[in-house]
Amino acid sequence: MKLIWKFNLVLLGIFLVGFAVAGYVSYNVLQKNAREEVLQHARLMMEAALASRTYTNTQVKPLLETQLKYVFLPQTVPAYAATEQFNDLRKTHHDYAYKEATLNPTNPRDRASDWESDVIQIFRQTPDTPEVIGERDTPTGRSLYLARPIQIKNGACLVCHSTMEAAPKTMLDIYGSANGFGWKMNEIIGAQVVSVPMTVPISRASSTFRTFMISLAAVFLATFVLLNVMLHTIVIRRVTRLAAIADQVSLGNLEAGEFRTRSKDEIGVLTEALGRMKTSLVQALKMLEE
């Protein structure tokens, strides 16, 4: 096997292994980063929802306390405020969602779906679980959800949700008396669920991965070609010429050519050595003839 084939075979092997390892590592890093980015979005949304709840509870509701005696204003309910805020956000970001999924809600729109009920059950069975993160397929693509438990820690919540008799009559006028009662102190009654689409970050990560791999392949190819050209020019061609002259000299053709070079590299040194060897050979043959 020729030297160039051996060299190219090793080089190709190194390139392929390097390409595969780089691809595997970069793909995982990019996918992980994309998921982290989505998760960060979800956490930010969750914090925004909590901020909205706190603002409603501490600043909006006290201003409307008097009005609440005349008519129930859902705008004073933290869960309603947070949900409405995100509904507004969804007008421009359709795939994002926030829901205060509840097993026994006052407002029917908060009723937990099947998968949300499963998440709530996790919180109910393991109350120390601070949050649950998961992925699910939706009609618009893969989506990541972040869920945190809703636990009754404030007795004020029970004014509206303990018994029908204790609830504000104005609230019953709007939501009726069928749902949203029987809640107990410290009970986990639902979960705040933020859903963030993964399609965009994942496709962005895939695009980045593709670009990276194509660039890497291009670099590998260019390196491969350049090394081959250099190998041919610097080594193969010169060694082939030396071998041809040496071959002719070994067959007695002393006029085959001169071992000449201006290069000072290893092949240059070899050429000069061969040149000296040929000169010595010619002189030795002349002495034998005399």
Add this chain to the structure above:
Amino acid sequence: MLRDTTWYKLVPGTRFQEGDILVAAGTGQIQVELFAGGTFNLGAPATLFAAAVPITGDKLTGLVDLSLTEGWLKLAANAPAAGYRVQLDPASVDAKEAVVVMHSTPGAMEVFVESGGVRLGDSGTGKPKSAAATDLKAGDYASQSAERPLRIEPRAPPTFVAALPRHMIDALPAFAAKYKAARVQLVPGQQITYAEAEPWLSGPYRKLFLKRFQPRLKDPEFRTAVDAHIARYPEWDRVLHPEKYLPKTPVQAK
């Protein structure tokens, strides 16, 4: 505002006193804040007569007696010792520490207790008595009319809330401190006419107005009108025709 027999246009900072009749017209509102305790707000169209405002110094010394002949009134009573009484038709509302909204139309009334507790009683208008004194607690709504007996509900009905002047759905703001030092000079307007005085001449406080409106008899038009309807106000006959009531001189025997 009618003070004695003269109309005045109210301006912010006007001093309120016993006997004043407040008339809120158009879409306006009138708020009265007593330094002695309590605030009430009148939502147009409404008329309110301050029959008794017993204040000595800066303390209430007795029951504040108000008469809401028509319109909306939101009262934030803060007089634990003396208390407020608002005469409606056909009931009265007694409140000491409560916030209550009242609506009065001829022969009908609505009361909603926002906070605290009030007592519903007879109006003292001379009309058939309503139910015996009834206590209302926060959140209770009571209504009564000539056709319908007293009815109490645990919340304000939507029709009541919809008709309520918008500002009354919130807590009454406090402006008194802003005007405490202000001295407002009211510009006298017209004198009360017979048509304007008539409801008071024949109303439940007719005895008070018998004395108060007597100076208007100098106006021939007013005098003639009262005299023409003297059957409605027989107590005025003695004022208009005192000669009828002079002691009869004994006829000397011939």
